[in-house]
Amino acid sequence: xxxxxxxxxxxxxxxxxxxxxxxRSARGxxxxxxxxxxxxxxxxxxxxxxxxxxxEKRESSCSLYETAERTKNHVNxxxxxxxxxxxxxKSDVFDQGSCDEGxxxxxxxxHEERRAASALALVKSDxxxxxxxxxxxxxxxxxxxxxxxKLKATVSLKNDRIGIHNLEDPMILDSKAIALVSSDxxxxxxxxxxxxxxxxxxxxxxxxxxELVVDKDDDENSSGRTHNCALYSKAFxxxxxxxxxxxxxxxxxxxKADREAMINDGExxxxxxxxxxxxxxxxxxxxxxxRCSFKRKKLLERFSSSASNGGFCSQDVPDSxxxxxxxxxxxxxxxxxxxxxxxxxxxxxxxxxxxxxxHPVKLSIKSFRVPELFIEIPANATVGSLKRTVMxxxxxxxxxxxxxxVLLQGKKIRDxxxxxxxAGISNTDxxxxxxxxxxxxxxxxxxxxxxxSREPESPNNRLQFTxxxxxxxxxxxxxxxxxxxxxxxxxxxxxxNCTDSDHDSVHSHANPSSSVDQMxxxxxxxxxxxxxxxxALSVIxxxxxxxxxxxxxxxxxxxxxxxxxxxxxxxxxGTGRWRDVKLRAFDSxxxxxxxxxxxxxxxxxxxxxxxxxQRRGEPVPQDLLDRVLSAHAYWCQQQAKxxxxxxxxxxxx
DNA sequence: TTTAGGG
DNA sequence: CCCTAAA
Numbered sequence: 319x320x321x322x323x324x325x326x327x328x329x330x331x332x333x334x335x336x337x338x339x340x341x342r343s344a345r346g347x348x349x350x351x352x353x354x355x356x357x358x359x360x361x362x363x364x365x366x367x368x369x370x371x372x373x374e375k376r377e378s379s380c381s382l383y384e385t386a387e388r389t390k391n392h393v394n395x396x397x398x399x400x401x402x403x404x405x406x407x408k409s410d411v412f413d414q415g416s417c418d419e420g421x422x423x424x425x426x427x428x429h430e431e432r433r434a435a436s437a438l439a440l441v442k443s444d445x446x447x448x449x450x451x452x453x454x455x456x457x458x459x460x461x462x463x464x465x466x467x468k469l470k471a472t473v474s475l476k477n478d479r480i481g482i483h484n485l486e487d488p489m490i491l492d493s494k495a496i497a498l499v500s501s502d503x504x505x506x507x508x509x510x511x512x513x514x515x516x517x518x519x520x521x522x523x524x525x526x527x528x529e530l531v532v533d534k535d536d537d538e539n540s541s542g543r544t545h546n547c548a549l550y551s552k553a554f555x556x557x558x559x560x561x562x563x564x565x566x567x568x569x570x571x572x573x574k575a576d577r578e579a580m581i582n583d584g585e586x587x588x589x590x591x592x593x594x595x596x597x598x599x600x601x602x603x604x605x606x607x608x609r610c611s612f613k614r615k616k617l618l619e620r621f622s623s624s625a626s627n628g629g630f631c632s633q634d635v636p637d638s639x640x641x642x643x644x645x646x647x648x649x650x651x652x653x654x655x656x657x658x659x660x661x662x663x664x665x666x667x668x669x670x671x672x673x674x675x676x677h678p679v680k681l682s683i684k685s686f687r688v689p690e691l692f693i694e695i696p697a698n699a700t701v702g703s704l705k706r707t708v709m710x711x712x713x714x715x716x717x718x719x720x721x722x723x724v725l726l727q728g729k730k731i732r733d734x735x736x737x738x739x740x741a742g743i744s745n746t747d748x749x750x751x752x753x754x755x756x757x758x759x760x761x762x763x764x765x766x767x768x769x770x771s772r773e774p775e776s777p778n779n780r781l782q783f784t785x786x787x788x789x790x791x792x793x794x795x796x797x798x799x800x801x802x803x804x805x806x807x808x809x810x811x812x813x814x815n816c817t818d819s820d821h822d823s824v825h826s827h828a829n830p831s832s833s834v835d836q837m838x839x840x841x842x843x844x845x846x847x848x849x850x851x852x853x854a855l856s857v858i859x860x861x862x863x864x865x866x867x868x869x870x871x872x873x874x875x876x877x878x879x880x881x882x883x884x885x886x887x888x889x890x891x892g893t894g895r896w897r898d899v900k901l902r903a904f905d906s907x908x909x910x911x912x913x914x915x916x917x918x919x920x921x922x923x924x925x926x927x928x929x930x931x932q933r934r935g936e937p938v939p940q941d942l943l944d945r946v947l948s949a950h951a952y953w954c955q956q957q958a959k960x961x962x963x964x965x966x967x968x969x970x971x
Numbered sequence: 972t973t974t975a976g977g978g
Numbered sequence: 979c980c981c982t983a984a985a
Contacts, residue, residue, distance in 0.1 A: 870979065897973060912973070917979065920976090978980080 874909060876918055881938055884915060884922070885945050892953040893919065922946045 724741075733741070876884070887903035896912035904910040925933055926943035 873979070894974075896975095914979075916974080916976095972985100974985080975983090977982090 871909070875935055878936065878938060878942070880904075880907075880910075881918070881922065881942055884918060885942055885949065888919060888953070889945065889949045892956065893950060894953070894957065919946075919950075923950050 883903040884899070887899040891898050891902065896916045899915050900910065900912040904915065922938070922943070923946055925938060926947045930937075930940075
């Protein structure tokens with residue numbers, strides 16, 4: 319249902335929910351959380367989504383075949399070299415059709431060779447899936463064509479208001495899409511230059527438009543430069559994802575269209591379509607990010623298992639809780655390439671993401687250190703008792719299982735879905751401050767541990783070995799050691815302040831942490847440190863666990879632009895859907911919760927009603943306040959209507 | 972977890 | 979911005 323009347327006078331200008339929005343009491347139990355649905359989606363959002371998908375596909379495919387070309391040459395070079403060296407026994411692994419990555423890696427373990435093998439395997443598996451991909455693409459394109467025609471009809475109805483003309487005929491899109499399909503299905507096992515150029519040219523027009531896609535106004539980590547990890551991780555896990563890409567395309571991105579249709583009108587693109595693309599993109603960012611997270615995990619596992627010495631050995635941690643001396647391997651020139659580009663891609667240029675993600679960030683953790691696991695024990699205890707006590711303390715921590723945390727410059731990176739580039743881990747300038755923590759696994763709390771020390775025991779010597787324990791002193795100054803100072807676990811809420819305000823840039827609400835988890839944000843976590851220099855072992859700030867009082871979150875007044883975004887979102891969504899408002903307009907702003915937005919709206923309404931002289935803080939433009947009042951009035955009325963509809967007997971006319 | 976509303 | 983009942 320289009321809200322025709324208001325739309326005519328240019329008030330809200332969007333669709334309102336198909337179903338009346340009843341007040342909570344009338345709606346009954348809340349339905350599962352849902353985001354803005356397709357039938358409420360702005361046409362521009364749909365167009366933009368599709369265009370983005372097409373571009374993404376084009377980009378990844380081009381990159382793939384460039385990689386294939388390079389790899390082929392590289393492998394041939396290596397093969398030739400080994401043949402020249404008279405080691406024919408090894409050459410079989412290079413034979414087309416029998417090149418098994420595992421055997422390759424087993425025999426040729428240098429970095430270059432592994433890369434070549436992985437990339438080759440990638441190409442082969444990808445090629446083998448191309449036919450299926452092409453078939454499914456054809457289907458989804460059929461759907462796309464249908465939907466685009468519907469969309470075109472819709473858009474033309476609104477032509478005058480939204481100013482889009484020259485929307486490309488769906489048939490043209492169709493032919494382009496078919497070009498994609500036929501290209502894909504004509505893949506040869508060994509990618510040829512001819513194929514590559516043919517592929518590129520068929521998408522030249524799209525490529526021309528690609529410049530417009532570069533998202534220059536992305537703020538901080540808001541948006542998804544996440545497809546960068548596709549090529550990267552696939553190089554290490556070849557058998558992954560053509561099928562999944564297709565499924566994603568056919569199910570989630572239902573409406574499809576071609577960005578090219580919009581490019582003719584560049585100015586309107588910037589003024590109207592691009593902002594819509596931006597907001598639409600936000601919701602897809604998470605999906606892509608999650609997809610990539612899995613691949614990254616695989617990547618790390620793979621990296622760990624193939625590293626020749628040390629490598630990532632999180633599995634080995636329980637056995638080697640000793641000195642930590644780790645470093646980044648920055649000798650790889652490609653790592654530097656990665657760094658230089660990683661920085662810029664996180665702020666401006668999407669295309670760089672592809673390039674920087676081509677090369678791995680290499681970490682080498684040789685061992686772990688436990689900097690702060692202090693034991694308190696009576697001075698008359700024996701050394702053997704001390705050893706056992708330490709052992710028990712460590713065992714108590716470890717028995718619950720371990721998990722690994724990542725600290726960058728003292729900030730805990732909670733968002734598992736971030737790429738290394740996005741998190742800043744690919745930036746060598748910061749690597750000195752990269753740390754890994756070993757934390758007791760909150761999901762497997764260690765069983766209550768009885769201390770059965772066989773030493774002469776005073777009643778005060780009954781230490782409860784829980785992971786919370788921080789024992790302050792080691793065999794020092796028995797006169798000051800009051801044996802009854804058994805350190806208490808901190809109350810669970812003592813550390814909530816450590817996570818949110820301290821980690822705005824890296825914290826993610828997508829990973830809500832349990833209170834137990836937050837507890838280990840404190841110094842009680844085992845903190846091995848990854849650093850180049852040994853003296854950098856001190857860079858991880860151990861937080862003051864004494865900060866026990868619950869602190870208020872830092873006050874962050876809303877800027878005018880934030881108000882603008884809020885008003886805009888509420889105009890579209892109404893005053894009762896703060897979670898949706900949050901997702902729509904503040905998805906990437908971690909420190910604005912939906913409660914904050916609701917509160918801000920409340921104060922905005924209040925501000926708009928009082929005289930300008932009574933207002934304080936940064937002045938909000940009057941036109942915004944006017945919009946606040948009218949939107950608020952409208953949605954209140956809407957809600958009242960729904961209430962009457964829902965409760966006809968309570969309010970007889 | 973999300974909404975709604977008082978403080 | 980906090981707190982919390984209610985859904």
